[in-house]
Amino acid sequence: xxxxxxxxxxxxxxxxxxxxxxxxxxxxxxxxxxxxxxxxxxxxxxxxxxxxxxxxxxxxxxxxxxxxxxxxxxxxxxxxxxxxxxxxxxxxxxxxxxxxxxxxxxxxxxxxxxxxxxxxxxxxxxxxxxxxxxxxxxxxxxxxxxxxxxxxxxxxxxxxxxxxxxxxxxxxxxxxxxxxxxxxxxxxxxxxxxxxxxxxxxxxxxxxxxxxxxxxxxxxxxxxxxxxxxxxxxxxxxxxxxxxxxxxxxxx
Amino acid sequence: xxxxxxxxxxxxxxxxxxxxxxxxxxxxxxxxxxxxxxxxxxxxxxxxxxxxxxxxxxxxxxxxxxxxxxxxxxxxxxxxxxxxxxxxxxxxxxxxxxxxxxxxxxxxxxxxxxxxxxxxxxxxxxxxxxxxxxxxxxxxxxxxxxxxxxxxxxxxxxxxxxxxxxxxxxxxxxxxxxxxxxxxxxxxxxxxxxxxxxxxxxxxxxxxxxxxxxxx
Numbered sequence: 354x355x356x357x358x359x360x361x362x363x364x365x366x367x368x369x370x371x372x373x374x375x376x377x378x379x380x381x382x383x384x385x386x387x388x389x390x391x392x393x394x395x396x397x398x399x400x401x402x403x404x405x406x407x408x409x410x411x412x413x414x415x416x417x418x419x420x421x422x423x424x425x426x427x428x429x430x431x432x433x434x435x436x437x438x439x440x441x442x443x444x445x446x447x448x449x450x451x452x453x454x455x456x457x458x459x460x461x462x463x464x465x466x467x468x469x470x471x472x473x474x475x476x477x478x479x480x481x482x483x484x485x486x487x488x489x490x491x492x493x494x495x496x497x498x499x500x501x502x503x504x505x506x507x508x509x510x511x512x513x514x515x516x517x518x519x520x521x522x523x524x525x526x527x528x529x530x531x532x533x534x535x536x537x538x539x540x541x542x543x544x545x546x547x548x549x550x551x552x553x554x555x556x557x558x559x560x561x562x563x564x565x566x567x568x569x570x571x572x573x574x575x576x577x578x579x580x581x582x583x584x585x586x587x588x589x590x591x592x593x594x595x596x597x598x599x600x601x602x603x604x605x
Numbered sequence: 606x607x608x609x610x611x612x613x614x615x616x617x618x619x620x621x622x623x624x625x626x627x628x629x630x631x632x633x634x635x636x637x638x639x640x641x642x643x644x645x646x647x648x649x650x651x652x653x654x655x656x657x658x659x660x661x662x663x664x665x666x667x668x669x670x671x672x673x674x675x676x677x678x679x680x681x682x683x684x685x686x687x688x689x690x691x692x693x694x695x696x697x698x699x700x701x702x703x704x705x706x707x708x709x710x711x712x713x714x715x716x717x718x719x720x721x722x723x724x725x726x727x728x729x730x731x732x733x734x735x736x737x738x739x740x741x742x743x744x745x746x747x748x749x750x751x752x753x754x755x756x757x758x759x760x761x762x763x764x765x766x767x768x769x770x771x772x773x774x775x776x777x778x779x780x781x782x783x784x785x786x787x788x789x790x791x792x793x794x795x796x797x798x799x800x801x802x803x804x805x806x807x808x809x810x811x812x813x814x815x816x817x818x819x820x821x
Contacts (some may be wrong), residue, residue: 389666393760466658528737528747529738529743532737532746545777553758556753557753560726560729565722565723566719567719567760569764569767569768570717570764574716574719576719576720577720578720579723
């Protein structure tokens with residue numbers, strides 16, 4: 354088994370006014386199937402950029418991003434679009450701009466590939482999976498933050514993705530809603546074998562994750578027990594051996 | 606908080622033998638880092654003071670006086686914990702030449718915080734998931750979140766400090782480089798580079814704020 358998502362030495366910088374800001378420096382991270390990895394960080398540290406790079410919605414300045422062992426940089430646009438519709442779920446709590454019913458919104462990613470009837474059947478299943486069946490006929494504007502989070506996850510999982518990238522699913526949620534959302538994400542990893550990379554602004558939201566990391570000053574820090582191991586000896590480096598979560602970290 | 610009052614609270618909740626109290630204390634108040642012997646000495650003291658007594662099957666139960674004593678503590682106002690942190694003092698007193706080591710120290714503390722969060726996560730995974738819609742589950746989540754809030758705040762503070770120190774180190778390197786260059790071409794007197802960081806400690810970060818995140 355190899356890591357489903359692999360980021361190797363990823364760097365990214367932006368121009369902010371006259372200065373170049375490096376939001377990601379040499380970030381290395383693997384996420385395996387059936388794993389929930391949570392990256393904690395304050396607002397504006399680059400968590401969303403990390404997810405966008407993982408989905409190739411943004412290109413890194415340095416480093417390589419692989420999905421199922423394939424370098425995402427080499428994909429043609431049509432291949433990437435198909436990947437995002439079928440194998441990678443991108444979840445953010447933005448919602449539809451138009452006044453769609455939530456059933457229509459959740460069905461959207463499947464309409465082109467599966468046709469109306471099947472897409473709506475899959476959408477109903479996804480809504481049921483997140484416990485939001487009763488919101489099928491409602492509009493985004495009438496939902497609470499907790500309901501929006503769950504609907505957004507339904508919109509992500511309707512394509513039965515291998516990888517789910519979830520941006521700030523617990524922002525502005527109360528304790529009960531937060532536990533409900535994080536428990537759901539954990540069950541997607543445990544029960545359905547999905548790989549999940551989520552970003553969270555509050556520490557309690559990492560409690561259901563298999564692995565945790567923090568992002569600050571462009572650097573991804575891991576608890577020492579999950580820090581990069583020394584290079585494997587030839588005897589240890591057997592085919593199929595996977596280190597599920599790695600981080601390359603150096604103090605300045 | 607003393608182990609004595611914690612043990613008394615647990616005995617009031619449910620009469621229990623000492624070994625079960627030690628397990629409960631570890632589970633419910635892991636952040637307080639009580640050790641098993643704390644429970645046994647607390648029970649001995651509570652019994653001596655007439656706040657608990659032995660009952661069936663080597664268990665302890667609270668006396669009426671014990672319940673009154675506990676309620677008196679529960680309803681009294683709580684004092685704020687003192688903030689005496691060695692790292693605060695080191696940062697307050699460090700000099701520019703200490704920056705690389707200070708950055709290492711701060712980063713080490715960040716990793717320590719992450720480890721504690723991970724330990725808490727693991728200890729929480731060992732028990733049945735609390736249901737926050739029930740009172741007992743909500744209490745467990747709130748206690749856990751109290752400890753997490755502490756580590757989250759500390760981690761956030763450490764990250765901010767590290768980023769400031771890193772930017773100061775860059776600024777300091779720039780200033781040193783400029784000074785060396787000025788000396789080399791013999792124009793040190795005209796260049797007036799000064800000593801922007803010497804002896805200024807962390808407070809100097811303010812004057813370099815506009816250079817934050819700038820690449821070396």
